[in-house]
Structures are given as structure tokens and as C-alpha cells.
Amino acid sequence: MSLSTVNLPPLLFFFYFPFFSFSLPISGQPSNPAVGVTYNSGATHLHRPERVATVLHSLNLERVRIQVPNPDVIRAFSYSGISLLLSIPNSLIPEMASNQSNAQRWLSDHVFPFYPRSRITTISVGNDVLDSSPRLANFLPHAMRNVHEALHKLGIRKVSVSTTFSFGNAITTAFPPSAAQFQESITESLVKPVLDFLAATNSSFLINLYPYKLYRSDPEIPIGFALFQEQPFNFRDDMMSGVRYRNLFDVMVDAVISAMELAGYMDIPVIVTETGWPTRGGANEVEASMTYAEMYVDGLVRHLKAGIGTPLRREGVAETYVFELFDKDTEQGGAESEYQWGILYPNMTKKYGFDFSGSVRVGGIDGVLIILLACWLLLSLEWKR
Ligand SMILES: *[C@@H]1O[C@H](CO)[C@@H](O)[C@H](O)[C@H]1NC(C)=O
Ligand SMILES: *[C@@H]1O[C@H](CO)[C@@H](O)[C@H](O)[C@H]1NC(C)=O
Numbered sequence: 535m536s537l538s539t540v541n542l543p544p545l546l547f548f549f550y551f552p553f554f555s556f557s558l559p560i561s562g563q564p565s566n567p568a569v570g571v572t573y574n575s576g577a578t579h580l581h582r583p584e585r586v587a588t589v590l591h592s593l594n595l596e597r598v599r600i601q602v603p604n605p606d607v608i609r610a611f612s613y614s615g616i617s618l619l620l621s622i623p624n625s626l627i628p629e630m631a632s633n634q635s636n637a638q639r640w641l642s643d644h645v646f647p648f649y650p651r652s653r654i655t656t657i658s659v660g661n662d663v664l665d666s667s668p669r670l671a672n673f674l675p676h677a678m679r680n681v682h683e684a685l686h687k688l689g690i691r692k693v694s695v696s697t698t699f700s701f702g703n704a705i706t707t708a709f710p711p712s713a714a715q716f717q718e719s720i721t722e723s724l725v726k727p728v729l730d731f732l733a734a735t736n737s738s739f740l741i742n743l744y745p746y747k748l749y750r751s752d753p754e755i756p757i758g759f760a761l762f763q764e765q766p767f768n769f770r771d772d773m774m775s776g777v778r779y780r781n782l783f784d785v786m787v788d789a790v791i792s793a794m795e796l797a798g799y800m801d802i803p804v805i806v807t808e809t810g811w812p813t814r815g816g817a818n819e820v821e822a823s824m825t826y827a828e829m830y831v832d833g834l835v836r837h838l839k840a841g842i843g844t845p846l847r848r849e850g851v852a853e854t855y856v857f858e859l860f861d862k863d864t865e866q867g868g869a870e871s872e873y874q875w876g877i878l879y880p881n882m883t884k885k886y887g888f889d890f891s892g893s894v895r896v897g898g899i900d901g902v903l904i905i906l907l908a909c910w911l912l913l914s915l916e917w918k919r
């Protein structure tokens with residue numbers, strides 16, 4: 535048996551798709567996969583929202599997730615070409631659950647007057663309700679249904695409704711990803727009703743996911759694994775699924791996908807609503823630095839734009855929002871927090887180098903491999919003639 539006749543078809547199959555998806559960003563399809571940023575618009579006194587929209591556009595950000603949206607901010611993104619994910623504050627969940635007209639009122643103030651000039655795509659009913667008040671979880675599925683129905687009554691059918699979980703409060707374990715589950719205490723009461731709703735309405739699962747926090751909590755995780763560094767020994771194998779992981783982000787995303795599959799939901803899209811790396815942290819957090827933040831954001835964007843998905847899901851995450859545009863406390867004019875996650879200084883200049891444009895820099899081992907494979911494929915096709 536010669537190598538070329540036996541091995542060619544599976545090799546072709548395996549390598550063709552990664553190669554193909556590398557060419558997608560080059561051919562100018564910016565929405566696949568989408569990268570955005572989280573914007574805490576609580577303090578508009580520092581920057582006019584129109585100015586923020588302009589800056590996001592110049593940074594090539596296609597999407598913004600607006601925490602605590604107010605009408606002026608939503609209006610500022612009219613005709614900007616930037617898609618919006620809006621969060622409804624946790625405090626409004628009980629009233630939205632109790633009476634649909636409360637949901638309708640919020641939508642009449644924040645969505646109806648601006649849509650579709652402001653390209654609102656998703657509304658998250660609350661953010662990490664388990665953290666702010668577990669009591670809210672009882673109201674959540676009902677509030678989501680009311681927001682969805684109220685949107686339809688306003689004639690808006692293309693805005694999807696979801697809620698945002700956080701990895702730490704929702705998922706039992708990250709490793710191995712195939713063994714991940716939803717926390718037992720919330721699976722029946724909260725997660726399943728939410729997943730039922732998402733499946734029925736074609737909506738996505740929203741999750742805040744921080745490799746930084748997992749890295750901090752587990753001394754066995756090498757820093758390079760958390761920072762997308764491509765080094766020969768930077769991998770972990772999931773013995774149960776037989777899959778190899780080269781970065782912690784994919785481990786966490788696949789843990790979410792495994793947990794959903796175990797609960798019986800196979801193809802709900804995943805949106806990472808927050809991920810990032812702090813430029814400053816608490817005492818002894820030496821990894822909270824400009825250098826590492828730059829490596830994380832740069833590695834994340836390159837990984838996403840490569841379009842190779844995660845080991846368990848070829849299409850990967852649907853959207854990812856870097857946390858966050860400005861440091862929280864300087865933006866609100868208060869005392870500076872120990873933690874700084876912002877990618878911009880208050881004067882709107884970049885804190886460190888990043889590039890959301892999606893220009894593919896195929897380099898290092900990947901680039902050489904792809905070129906060799908392309909040559910090999912061409913040659914073997916020639917030989918077959
Ligand atoms: C919901 O609120 C509306 C307007 O405030 C009110 O007319 C209606 O009676 C309320 N419905 C229920 C079930 O409380
Ligand atoms: C969900 O998407 C599928 C396929 O795109 C479509 O056939 C279906 O009607 C959609 N369902 C809803 C509720 O939008």
C-alpha cells in the first residue's frame with residue numbers, strides 16, 4: 535500500500551478546512567468571527583458617546599457590548615455599522631418577570647426609537663445574576679420570555695434575547711473540558727429553562743470567561759497556555775475526548791459546550807461576553823501587567839481570526855467581547871481600583887499594542903506548515919493526473 539493512495543483522502547479532509555478558513559479574513563468577510571469590546575457606559579460625562587463610537591470604528595471593532603445602556607449611548611451608534619449587545623440591569627429583572635408591560639416600557643425607551651438605525655442584535659436580560667443575587671434566578675426565565683414577547687409586540691423579530699452567565703458561577707470544572715457540567719444546584723431550576731428558551735428562539739448562550747482567573751487559581755497552568763503562546767510543550771490533552779488543547783480559552787469554551795451537551799442541547803451558539811487580562815491587579819498579582827495583557831489580547835484576536843474554532847466545535851464561538859474599553863474607576867471619576875482591565879487610557883489612546891483589524895499574520899510554525907501542506911497537496915494532485 536503506498537502512502538499517497540491510502541492516506542491522502544483523510545489528510546485532505548483534515549487539512550483542507552483549516553486552510554480554507556485561513557483565507558476567509560483575507561477575502562474580507564469581517565463578521566466571521568466577530569470581535570467586540572465591552573463598554574461600561576455608566577459615565578458619559580468623560581466621553582461623549584458619539585466620540586466613543588468613532589473611536590471604536592477606528593479600532594476596527596465590529597461590536598460593542600453596552601453595560602447599563604442609556605438612550606443617548608444607543609442613539610450614538612446609529613449608522614455606525616457597529617452591532618450592539620445591550621444588557622438589562624439585574625435590578626429590573628423582578629419587575630420584568632412580573633408584568634410584560636414593564637419589559638415593553640424598557641424596550642420603548644431603549645430599543646424601539648433607535649432600531650434598526652442602531653444595529654441592536656442581542657439583549658441580555660441581566661448579567662451574572664447568580665453573583666449579584668441568587669434570588670433573581672427564580673425570575674430570570676420569565677423575564678426573558680416577557681422581553682422576547684414584548685419585542686415581538688413592537689414588531690421587532692430579529693433581536694435575540696438571552697442572559698449572561700459567568701464561568702465560575704455556572705460551570706463545575708474546566709479540565710478536562712469533556713467532564714464539565716453546570717453546577718447541580720442551578721441545572722434544573724435555571725439552566726434548563728434558559729437553554730430551552732434559547733433553543734426555541736434561536737438565541738445564543740452568553741458567558742463571561744476569564745483564563746486569567748483560572749490561571750490564578752490553578753498553579754499547574756503554565757502562563758504561556760493562558761496567553762496563547764505557541765510553544766512545543768504548551769498543550770494539554772483531554773484523555774476522555776482524545777482532544778489536544780493549545781490554549782486555556784479553548785479549554786473553557788469547550789467546557790461550556792460540553793456542559794450544554796450533557797444537559798441535552800447540542801448546537802446552541804456561544805457568545806463570550808467578557809474576556810480579558812488586567813494591566814494592573816491586586817497585591818502580588820505580578821501577571822497583571824501591560825506585557826501580559828498585550829500578549830493575551832493579541833493572542834486571542836489572532837486565534838479567533840484564524841477561524842479554526844475550538845477542538846469540540848469547528849465554528850467556535852460566535853462573538854467575543856474583550857473586557858473592557860476603559861478602566862472602570864477612572865471612567866467613573868472615582869478612586870482608582872486595584873484592578874485595571876481597560877484597553878484604552880482615559881484620553882482614548884491605546885494602553886498597549888493591539889489590532890482588531892483581522893489582518894491575518896500567518897507566521898512561525900503555522901505558516902510554514904500551511905505552505906508545505908499547500909505545496910504537498912498541489913504536487914500530489916499533479917502526480918495523480
Ligand atoms: C401590568 O401593568 C399594566 C400597566 O402598568 C397594568 O395595566 C396591568 O394591569 C398589569 N398587569 C398585571 C397582571 O399586573
Ligand atoms: C431558527 O432558525 C432556523 C434555521 O435558520 C429557522 O428555520 C427557524 O424558523 C428559526 N426559529 C425561530 C424561532 O426563529
Ligand SMILES: *[C@@H]1O[C@H](CO)[C@@H](O)[C@H](O)[C@H]1NC(C)=O
Nearest residue numbers: 878879880881882883884885
Ligand atoms: C494619554 O494618557 C497616557 C496615560 O496617562 C499618557 O501616557 C499618554 O501620553 C497620553 N497620550 C496623549 C496623546 O495625550
